[in-house]
Amino acid sequence: MKATAVETEKRGRTPRLTGELESDKIDELLAVLDKDIRHIQQNLSHLNEMRSLVIKRDDA
Numbered sequence: 001m002k003a004t005a006v007e008t009e010k011r012g013r014t015p016r017l018t019g020e021l022e023s024d025k026i027d028e029l030l031a032v033l034d035k036d037i038r039h040i041q042q043n044l045s046h047l048n049e050m051r052s053l054v055i056k057r058d059d060a
Helices: 005-010 017-060
Strands: none
Touching: none
């Protein structure tokens, strides 16, 4: 169960704002998406290279 800000303050800890938590989650999501984008771009580059080799072979 989540502690409310008042309960957290009573225990002597500083509560984290919901906006900060959301921002952290968004940052994590963006990092994962950036990694996925780089992976997809790399795969597309390899596929394009293989396609060009097949075209060259067909032309020969």
